[in-house]
Amino acid sequence: MPKTLNEVTKDVQQVLALNDDGKSISEISSLLELDETYIYNILISRQSYGEDPQTVARMVIMENPM
Numbered sequence: 001m002p003k004t005l006n007e008v009t010k011d012v013q014q015v016l017a018l019n020d021d022g023k024s025i026s027e028i029s030s031l032l033e034l035d036e037t038y039i040y041n042i043l044i045s046r047q048s049y050g051e052d053p054q055t056v057a058r059m060v061i062m063e064n065p066m
Contacts, residue, residue: 008057015042016053038064 003011011034018028025043029036038060045059 003061005054005057005061008061009054011038012042012046012053012056012060015039016046016051016056019043 011032014032015028015034018031023031025036025039028034028039032039041060041064042056045056045063049055049059
């Protein structure tokens with residue numbers, strides 16, 4: 001079942017916070033039990049679409065249907 005916008009937004013918030021703390025994609029993956037490709041897509045979307053977690057979540061969903 002695909003993740004909801006709220007679920008992806010929560011993932012984005014957690015990923016961005018850990019990334020801002022200097023964690024690598026593999027470390028974030030281990031801590032949050034998320035796929036590394038999904039984390040990579042979140043971080044790429046952040047670079048392209050800004051810092052707002054919900055905007056990033058929308059772009060992740062649009063670009064990478066789950």
